[in-house]
Amino acid sequence: MKGVDIFEERTVCVPQPTSHYAMVVGVDGRFLGSDDDGETYVAETISDNLMWRVRGERLEHAQTSVVLEMSTAEAGRFQLSVDGIPLDADGRRGPNGSPYSIVHGPERLPSEYLQHLTENGWVCLAATLSPEIIDSLQRIACTDGYADQSPDRSQRQICQNSALAKTAVEPISVWLARQYMQTDDIRLAHSPGIGVMTPDDGQRVVQGWHSDYPYHWGINAAGKVPTPSGKTVMGVQRIVCVSEFTKYRGATAFKLGSHALDHGPPEEWGVARDAYQPGHRAANGLPYNGPDADVIEAPPGSMILFDTRTWHRAGINRSDQNRAAILMDMTPAYIVPYSDTTGDYRALVENAVYDELNEREQHEFQRLMIHRFLGPAGPQSVIGTDQELTANIPLTDRTSY
Numbered sequence: 001m002k003g004v005d006i007f008e009e010r011t012v013c014v015p016q017p018t019s020h021y022a023m024v025v026g027v028d029g030r031f032l033g034s035d036d037d038g039e040t041y042v043a044e045t046i047s048d049n050l051m052w053r054v055r056g057e058r059l060e061h062a063q064t065s066v067v068l069e070m071s072t073a074e075a076g077r078f079q080l081s082v083d084g085i086p087l088d089a090d091g092r093r094g095p096n097g098s099p100y101s102i103v104h105g106p107e108r109l110p111s112e113y114l115q116h117l118t119e120n121g122w123v124c125l126a127a128t129l130s131p132e133i134i135d136s137l138q139r140i141a142c143t144d145g146y147a148d149q150s151p152d153r154s155q156r157q158i159c160q161n162s163a164l165a166k167t168a169v170e171p172i173s174v175w176l177a178r179q180y181m182q183t184d185d186i187r188l189a190h191s192p193g194i195g196v197m198t199p200d201d202g203q204r205v206v207q208g209w210h211s212d213y214p215y216h217w218g219i220n221a222a223g224k225v226p227t228p229s230g231k232t233v234m235g236v237q238r239i240v241c242v243s244e245f246t247k248y249r250g251a252t253a254f255k256l257g258s259h260a261l262d263h264g265p266p267e268e269w270g271v272a273r274d275a276y277q278p279g280h281r282a283a284n285g286l287p288y289n290g291p292d293a294d295v296i297e298a299p300p301g302s303m304i305l306f307d308t309r310t311w312h313r314a315g316i317n318r319s320d321q322n323r324a325a326i327l328m329d330m331t332p333a334y335i336v337p338y339s340d341t342t343g344d345y346r347a348l349v350e351n352a353v354y355d356e357l358n359e360r361e362q363h364e365f366q367r368l369m370i371h372r373f374l375g376p377a378g379p380q381s382v383i384g385t386d387q388e389l390t391a392n393i394p395l396t397d398r399t400s401y
């Protein structure tokens with residue numbers, strides 16, 4: 001019997017931050033920090049030591065009493081100094097000053113996000129992308145301020161501007177995924193792409209409840225994880241809210257904390273494999289949308305990270321506006337990728353947009369996008385699809401395995 005669509009999920013409202021930390025980026029993309037003794041240095045690895053506050057012409061360290069003086073060095077960059085002594089490219093005091101950029105940082109300390117993620121299996125980094133990146137992503141998506149424009153189908157999204165690749169290597173979220181999965185060897189399971197959800201028409205097929213790749217519980221897919229994985233975490237999904245996420249505009253619905261159950265969603269909630277059956281919505285209504293589910297509402301530029309075991313489903317966009325988001329499932333290097341990432345990697349590297357990424361960002365993009373065979377001798381050949389074999393070998397009916 002068809003249920004009633006009540007949209008009574010519990011709303012978890014993540015407000016627009018009133019302030020952000022600043023991060024200080026050297027010419028090669030490494031971040032300036034200060035250790036507990038007040039010694040400045042540059043590093044790639046994220047920690048609370050890399051967080052600063054801008055106070056007029058000064059930078060105050062978030063953890064120590066270190067204060068840096070800023071003076072304009074070149075367009076968009078600053079010379080930093082301590083007691084009149086400039087900082088060099090390694091963040092040390094010395095005669096050869098080096099320019100630094102001040103960039104939009106997170107609302108909270110990295111360790112605070114990690115604690116929330118570890119304790120709850122999810123975390124939201126509110127509006128953690130800069131306004132410039134958000135604007136560029138909305139421009140690719142043709143949503144929000146660009147709703148009257150048409151998407152550029154002539155080239156891959158990743159090459160349309162540098163914002164998508166810069167979002168993929170956003171340092172705090174990638175660090176959180178590494179920490180949560182307990183390995184530095186993580187990959188993007190698929191290429192980053194912006195998805196646009198159009199307003200619901202009341203009839204279309206909608207996604208049912210499921211767990212994401214590689215678990216794929218609730219989904220009719222081959223290769224899903226057959227048993228609970230316990231402390232071994234095989235995926236962290238990262239949803240980037242390109243548009244504002246509200247329940248009315250189709251924000252993702254979750255059963256927050258369900259990762260800890262280590263099994264898939266209940267059949268009676270309307271799982272994905274059933275929701276795709278013809279006529280399912282007309283006969284059964286929407287998947288479960290009652291008060292035992294949760295919807296995270298968050299401002300544009302937010303990143304929602306969750307253990308991919310967490311039960312969730314796409315929201316229902318009841319507004320009259322399109323809503324854009326990016327999904328970026330991150331998996332340990334030992335998991336087979338969800339799709340071939342080499343095409344987008346190669347296209348970006350060969351595009352002029354690639355030069356807008358600094359050295360750290362280029363290196364991180366390669367680490368995340370290039371899958372390799374692993375073995376005792378270390379990473380080996382790059383893994384990609386074999387087009388000829390793909391074309392010539394027919395797919396095997398899964399039921400005949």
Ligand SMILES: [Fe+2]
Nearest residue numbers: 210211212312
């Ligand atoms: Fe999903």
